[in-house]
Amino acid sequence: MCSGRVDLEFVLRAFSNGMDGVLIGGCRLNECNYITHGNYDALNMVLLCRKIMEHLGLNPQRLSVEFMSSGEGNIFTDVVDNFSKKVKELGPLGKGEEIDEDEFKSKLAEIRKLIPYIKIVKRKKLQSRLKNEEEYDGLFTTDEIDKLFSEVVSYYINPDKCQACMICRKRCPVEAISGGKNLIHVIDQEKCIKCGTCFEVCPPRFGAVDQIAGSPVPPSIPEEERTIIRKSKAK
Numbered sequence: 191m192c193s194g195r196v197d198l199e200f201v202l203r204a205f206s207n208g209m210d211g212v213l214i215g216g217c218r219l220n221e222c223n224y225i226t227h228g229n230y231d232a233l234n235m236v237l238l239c240r241k242i243m244e245h246l247g248l249n250p251q252r253l254s255v256e257f258m259s260s261g262e263g264n265i266f267t268d269v270v271d272n273f274s275k276k277v278k279e280l281g282p283l284g285k286g287e288e289i290d291e292d293e294f295k296s297k298l299a300e301i302r303k304l305i306p307y308i309k310i311v312k313r314k315k316l317q318s319r320l321k322n323e324e325e326y327d328g329l330f331t332t333d334e335i336d337k338l339f340s341e342v343v344s345y346y347i348n349p350d351k352c353q354a355c356m357i358c359r360k361r362c363p364v365e366a367i368s369g370g371k372n373l374i375h376v377i378d379q380e381k382c383i384k385c386g387t388c389f390e391v392c393p394p395r396f397g398a399v400d401q402i403a404g405s406p407v408p409p410s411i412p413e414e415e416r417t418i419i420r421k422s423k424a425k
């Protein structure tokens with residue numbers, strides 16, 4: 191129903207499934223039938239996604255968003271014709287850019303895993319309501335997106351500090367934390383979407399969740415060493 195529903199994940203999934211181009215159609219800006227103006231959300235997402243595509247070495251012209259009313263069939267056909275021609279000129283995805291297919295696929299897979307993180311970090315900009323073309327041009331910059339990926343934060347539970355209160359495990363949105371009563375909790379880095387919830391909810395008196403950027407995450411504590419021996423029980 192609304193172009194605002196077109197998520198960054200949908201677009202990147204289309205490219206990872208081998209689509210050569212993605213065209214999003216939305217209602218005219220400032221003519222939303224509701225109060226949501228989701229077409230601005232679509233526009234902001236496209237501006238972000240184009241910068242991500244540049245980061246991946248893809249031509250950002252492979253992604254387009256066009257705004258028109260449902261009565262403008264002539265505009266719609268022109269838009270589709272022109273976009274199809276453009277994509278044909280660009281050639282098959284990746285090959286047209288002369289980038290290594292395997293490297294591109296693995297980079298794209300890594301970035302797709304970071305989508306929730308990207309959406310959290312760029313939440314304010316993704317909610318912007320832009321007024322003119324100059325603002326569109328500058329909403330996301332190449333440096334900003336390169337920095338975003340070079341400074342990705344990971345989360346790690348310090349086994350010396352975890353008190354197995356289980357709060358983080360209950361609040362993790364993707365069940366990436368394993369643990370239980372009297373068991374040091376551990377994050378599965380493959381499942382973690384880097385939302386930061388565990389960092390926020392770990393009680394300050396424990397402060398057991400560390401943010402790690404720019405260095406590898408330490409390996410998880412072995413399963414046989416995860417039981418916490420409480421002092422009262424150890425006597």
Ligand code: SF4
Pocket residue numbers: 345361362363364365366367377378381382383384385386387388389
């Ligand atoms: S950051 Fe923490 S809460 Fe968020 S997905 Fe990763 S482990 Fe779960």
Ligand code: SF4
Pocket residue numbers: 347351352353354355356357358359369375391392393396397398399
């Ligand atoms: S919230 Fe903190 S102390 Fe509690 S289980 Fe998670 S990491 Fe351990």
